[in-house]
Amino acid sequence: MTPRIRRLAVPVLTASLLALATACGSGGGSPATEASAKPGEKIKLSVGLFGDFGFKPLYEEYKKTHPNIEVVEAVTQFNDHHNNLVKRLATNAGAGDVEAVEVGYVSTFTSQPGKFVDLKQYGLDKRQGDYLDWKWQQGLSKDGQQLLGLGTDVGGLAMCYRKDLFKKAGLPSGRTEVSALWPTWEQYIETGKKFGAAKVADAKFVDSPGEIFRAMVNQAPVGLYDAQDKIIVDSNPDVKKAWDLSNQLTQEGLTAKLAAFTPPWNTGFAKGSFATIICPAWMTGFIQEQAKDASGKWDIATVPGGSGNSGGSHLMVPKQSKHPKEAAELIDFLTSKENQAKVFKEEGTFPSIPALYDDPSIQNFTKPFFGDAPIGKIYSDAAKALKPQHLGPKEADVRVAIGNGLGRVEQGKQTPEEAWAQVLQDVQKIR
Amino acid sequence: MSTLPLSVPTRRRRRSVRHTLDVRVSPYAYVAPFFLLFCAFGLFPLIYTAWVSLHDWTLLSEEHTFVGAKNFQTLLADGYFWNATFNTLSIGVLSTVPQLLLAVWLAHLLNRRLRFQTLLRISMLLPNVTSVVAVVVIFSQLFGRDFGLINWVLSWFGIGNIDWAAGTATSHIALAVMIMWRWTGYNALIFLAAMQAVPRELYEAATLDGASSFTQLRRITIPMIRPTIIFVVIVSTIGAMQIIAEPLLFGQSSGAGGGAASGGPDRQYQTLALFVYEQGFTKFDFGYASAASWLMFLVVVAVAGINFLISRRVKGGTT
Amino acid sequence: MRLRYLTLIAVAFFSAFPLYYSVVVASRHNSALAEVPPPLLPGGNFLANVSRVFDTVPFGLALLNSVIVAGSIAVAVMFFSTLAGFAFAKLRFRGRNAMLVITVATMMVPAQLGIIPLYLLMVKLEWTGTDYALIVPALVNAFGVFFMTQYLTRALPDELLEAGRVDGCTTWGLFWHVVLPAARPAAAVLGMLTFMSAWNDYFWPLVVLNPDNPTVQVALSTLASGYVNDYVLGLAGTAVGVLPLVAVFALFGRQIIGGIMQGAVKG
DSSP states (O other), rough: OHHHHHHHHHHHHHHHHHHHHHHHHHHHOOGGGGOOOTOOOEEEEEEESSSOOOOHHHHHHHHHHHHHHEEEEEEOOOOHHHHHHHHHHHTTTTTSEEEEEEEHHHHHHTTTTGGOOGGGGGTGGGGGGGHHHHHHHEEEEEEOOOOEEEEEEEEOOHHHHHHHHHHHTTTOOOHHHHHOOOOSSSHHHHHHHHHHTTTTOOEEEEOOHHHHHHHHHHHSSSBBTTTSSSOTTTTOHHHHHHHHHHHHHHHHTOOOOTTTTTHHHHHHHHHHEEEEEOOHHHHHHHHHHGGGGGGTTTTEEETTTTTEEEEEEEEOOTOSOOOHHHHHHHHHTTTTTHHHHHHHHOOOOEESOGTTTHHHHTTTTGGGGGBOHHHHHHHHHHHHHHOOOOTTTTTTHHHHHHHHHHHHHHSSSSSSHHHHHHHHHHHOOOO | TTTTTHHHHOOOOHHHHHHHHHHHHHHHHHHHHHHHHHHIIIIIIHHHHHHTEEEEEEETOOOEEETHHHHHHHHHTHHHHHHHHHHHHHHHHHHHHHHHHHHHHHHHHHOOOOHHHHHHHHHHHHHHHHHHHHHHHHHHTTOOTTTTTHHHHHHTTTTOOTTTTTTTHHHHHHHHHHHHHHHHHHHHHHHHHTTTOHHHHHHHHHHHHHHHHHHHHIIIIHHHHHHHHHHHHHHHHHHHTTTTTHHHHHHHHSTTOOOGTSSTTTTTTOHHHHHHHHIIIISHHHHHHHHHHHHHHHHHHHHHHHHHHHHHHHHHHHH | HHHHHHHHHHHHHHHHHHHHHHHHHHOOOOGGOOOOSSSOOOOSSSHHHHHHHHHHHHHHHHHHHEEEEHHHHHHHHHHHHHHHHHHHHOOOOHHHHHHHHHHHHHHHOOOOGGGHHHHHHHHHTTTTTTTTTHHHSSOOHHHHHHHHHHHHHHHHHHHHHHHHHHHTTTTHIIIIIIHHHHHHHHHHHHHHHHHHHHHEEEHHHHHSTTTTSSOOHHHHHHHTTSSSSSHHHHHHHHHHHHHHHHHHHHHHHHHHHHHHTTTTTOO
């Protein structure tokens, strides 16, 4: 009887038995990240990121001076990355040696100083002089005693726009003239109305109100939290004003209803579905990547409403890292002045080191994709004018609640008043 | 295996004792692997979750204060929880009912000698080969508002661009289609496997009596494969009650915006499992999430129980 | 008869189309998605996109991990489920019905419910980041046990077992010589379905594995990562991730399906 079993089950069985045999082999040997290295032995550092930070060429370079260090990059989706990091810190297992943390989450993590390595131990406080002061402060623990993260980039604001669509709508298209159109957000909306009235086929004025709202709040002296880490969405007039202006865009029919960072939004870039988009420095990299065929059509103007910061990240070393010293050294390298400049030229993420802002190689840097716009100068000016804003521990959650509210209005489910009431309720539940 | 010694028939004295031992003990040994594994990786987490649900327990703080039933009280008053319950039932019905009817019918069609039968059968399982990630990515594209294939086809009939992800009904339909696409062939194959066990002679006799194909399906096949039908109904119900990956990924890949875990800005397609995920893994409120998973567990039990009773009755009625 | 074929071909078409379409998209550039009418024929970028996949994530390692995990789970589930199904379907023992009900009831436990305690357990066992964390909890499941129980109840004639007993078989001998052969068709289906669901499992691997040692699904989610989701890259990865399963199908599909066809009670 056994041969009969064999005849039928053999294909499946053998395939999987073979696999089973190898399972034990590789399963046993695979926890490579945790292998404790003896001096001189190969060390593998894992770097957890949530997007392309443009670090890959830097690892190669690092290997030349540190032949025993191998860097492995692990990239996860934005939300998953931060959520997983929280989980891994709480369970003290699974985190990388270096973890990137976006500004919306940085306060979440700096409020858990016990989970991260104090980089002062490895002498990284020597870098303080390099940094924008507020960016440096963001990387400190609550009490300011410990250095938990070193900044990578800052997201100084600008406004990107499609020259060709502006021309079609009969608007000026040079970057100085366009900048002159909208010193304030109200004037930006007025320009939008003109654009809408021109009825440019298949194109709206802006992608969606979400990122605009974020920019407007970031321009205010105080944002979603006060200095005591209390959520002040309900009482801060600047937040309400940003909300009203964002919804005005929706109600005037100026948005393409394409929420940022979704695939249809990417497609919208390629298709030219919107004429303007809020443009923190890192956004330029995405536009270039997504709208490959639109080279020369995009340009960059100043942002309405003054300077502000959107986005940017820090690199941190979780305490569970087996190689904190090497990880700290790697961070020092990845965030060095030279390397931040290099990454900017490739990826568009703008340095958090002010000494670079007047460096001729940055000041004179232009991108052909954006019609040779002087992006070095534009973002240097934006970064220099930045006023720091205090960020709270649940910044990201509050933002999601408000983003959902804007979405409900955009999808026609609620009036702005109804949506605002629900936002306030949702925000109240965040703790 | 602990049962191995029993398997070697020594055929010496005391055979009857050995035999009694074999018959008495071996069944327990055979079901033991399942129960042991379940205790370690199913029951323990379940009990632990119940413990957590009675606490004010967030992942971010080391302190866990006992709060009794507070989480449950809050939950019962939480409109978002009931919204998620409604969505789960709605998507569950929309996906499961047509799916199972179609699956039985497909299995019936396949339960014949056919040309290219292997090819046809394999093709039924193709969707199940595809991962959730891929299914949602593909279907989000197909259901795209501006450039989706489905809206393009609908435009031939003069139907304007539908924003599938935005509406409650439309998003439920889109998700139900994804689930149906993935699981109909799978269930058809399970039905088909059961149908193989139905004696051919019954069909031959029925054909001689002039019974139509549909009558044969109703009168012979369905009664004969009843245990399998009940099984599939229950498994599908449970599966439908726990849908999470589809709405989560749909939120990430459609242009709806907001947090992916909220199932659309208006929570229009947030299921119960996704609600639990949102509380537990984006807000890290484990106490609340654990309470929600326990209530969700009760909902699943209730719905599965009702379906069990119905599927038993209905089949009894048609014969 | 013609209607039967037409229906089945239509269903086959709808089953295959989304996969085909994903290959179409995977062989083009992101901007092709915005074309109206949408492209329906593959473009020329497939290999370039696939190599982009391998550049972006450790996809070879992911494939290997998935094969190991899904293969081990499938074999174990087939074996243990048939064993338990045999006991529930054909053996008499105290508490049988209660245990069967409990087994079915365990299926109602929402899988997400236990993820955190399970994760803590894996941390204790030092299995996080390894394939063990995926394999061991999945060695046998209620679905498989119930599936085999239902199947064996109907498809395995009691006379066969009695004949075996008369021939002096022990229970284990019966299992080996009578039950396993009779269970083949259902076990093959179960094995295949298990393989596929293990292959496609998404949440648990995402939680418990580290991205430097991923399974295919974890790697796929990485592909659609960062601030930007890249459809083309994601679908190219999907296509490559599906290939091994399609290969299993192409090689063994006939036998598996044939196993179902042979009929169970003709032993």
